[in-house]
Amino acid sequence: MTTSETEKSTMSLAELEQRATARRDRPAYGQDALISCDRLVRIFTADGIEVQALQGLDLLVTKGELMALVGASGSGKSTLMNILAGLDEPTAGQAKVADCDLLSMNAKERLRYRREIVGFVWQQTARNLLPYLTAAQNVALPMQLRGVRGRAKKAARAQELLDLLGVGELRDRRPAQLSGGQQQRVAIAVALANDPSVLLADEPTGELDSTTGRQIFESFRAANEELGTTIVIVTHDQTVATEVRRTVAIRDGRTSTEVLRRTRVDETTGEEHLIAREYAMLDRAGRLQLPAEYTETLGMRDRVALELEPDHIGIWPDDSTD
Numbered sequence: 001m002t003t004s005e006t007e008k009s010t011m012s013l014a015e016l017e018q019r020a021t022a023r024r025d026r027p028a029y030g031q032d033a034l035i036s037c038d039r040l041v042r043i044f045t046a047d048g049i050e051v052q053a054l055q056g057l058d059l060l061v062t063k064g065e066l067m068a069l070v071g072a073s074g075s076g077k078s079t080l081m082n083i084l085a086g087l088d089e090p091t092a093g094q095a096k097v098a099d100c101d102l103l104s105m106n107a108k109e110r111l112r113y114r115r116e117i118v119g120f121v122w123q124q125t126a127r128n129l130l131p132y133l134t135a136a137q138n139v140a141l142p143m144q145l146r147g148v149r150g151r152a153k154k155a156a157r158a159q160e161l162l163d164l165l166g167v168g169e170l171r172d173r174r175p176a177q178l179s180g181g182q183q184q185r186v187a188i189a190v191a192l193a194n195d196p197s198v199l200l201a202d203e204p205t206g207e208l209d210s211t212t213g214r215q216i217f218e219s220f221r222a223a224n225e226e227l228g229t230t231i232v233i234v235t236h237d238q239t240v241a242t243e244v245r246r247t248v249a250i251r252d253g254r255t256s257t258e259v260l261r262r263t264r265v266d267e268t269t270g271e272e273h274l275i276a277r278e279y280a281m282l283d284r285a286g287r288l289q290l291p292a293e294y295t296e297t298l299g300m301r302d303r304v305a306l307e308l309e310p311d312h313i314g315i316w317p318d319d320s321t322d
């Protein structure tokens with residue numbers, strides 16, 4: 001008899017019932033999150049070759065967060081963003097945004113989701129705006145498509161958003177008469193027009209120099225702080241990645257590590273210090289991805305030795321052949 005069988009046989013019925021109830025009462029995964037990805041899988045098949053772009057990705061984002069997603073080229077960031085934007089469907093797993101189930105939406109629900117629940121800003125400035133409309137008309141367009149009535153109401157909302165993003169005085173210019181940075185700020189206003197729950201941005205500063213990139217990031221921060229919009233930014237930009245409170249790294253189609261930042265006030269000097277700490281992600285099956293630089297430094301491969309300590313778990317290189 002195995003240990004667990006012995007355990008079961010010595011456990012009373014009442015104890016078993018108690019365990020089952022405790023499991024049922026445990027809050028469901030991602031219950032309080034605005035964005036919840038649960039073991040998300042996306043497989044592409046091209047010319048008979050299968051590419052597993054997402055390999056069981058877990059991610060939770062809380063309402064009101066401003067966070068960044070980073071990762072090497074091909075790690076699956078854009079695939080994830082396209083799914084969250086409602087433009088692509090996962091092969092398996094679960095994905096929910098603001099109570100919308102991204103796997104079971106029909107065409108009509110998907111359209112409503114893309115118009116009202118999410119807003120997106122793409123890297124290519126030209127993809128975000130219609131060239132023949134002015135900045136203000138570009139911002140008013142999503143409201144019109146949603147069926148918002150009243151020209152004055154839409155114009156006022158457009159002006160309010162353009163002002164918030166520091167481009168109010170450029171309302172009558174067409175995209176070609178705006179710099180790349182100004183275009184991206186107008187694009188953020190367009191994405192915010194219908195007051196979405198989530199704003200998704202895929203490399204929004206990718207085509208801009210670092211000073212302009214910083215200004216764009218400040219615009220996202222303004223939207224997050226003033227409007228309370230939850231914002232997820234995919235970025236290679238160190239400024240963006242280090243200024244948000246939470247940066248999640250994606251590796252081989254899974255979330256691997258996460259950096260959390262918080263400010264600590266020095267009790268004696270009153271100075272504020274930003275403290276950053278990196279965490280590894282433990283998935284729901286208990287799997288852990290160790291950072292490559294750690295495993296390489298210690299020559300860890302294939303097999304490692306584990307030891308449970310009172311307050312931590314020790315991991316050692318394989319010592320079985322010593």
Ligand SMILES: Nc1ncnc2c1ncn2[C@@H]1O[C@H](COP(=O)(O)OP(=O)(O)OP(=O)(O)O)[C@@H](O)[C@H]1O
Nearest residue numbers: 044045046051053072073074075076077078079080
């Ligand atoms: N439509 C598609 N058909 C086939 N393979 C695809 C498709 N889209 C993405 N892939 C593959 O899926 C993997 C993840 O791609 P994805 O674009 O999500 O990566 P990424 O992290 O956004 O990369 P980058 O930073 O270069 O944009 C890659 O191997 C890519 O080649």
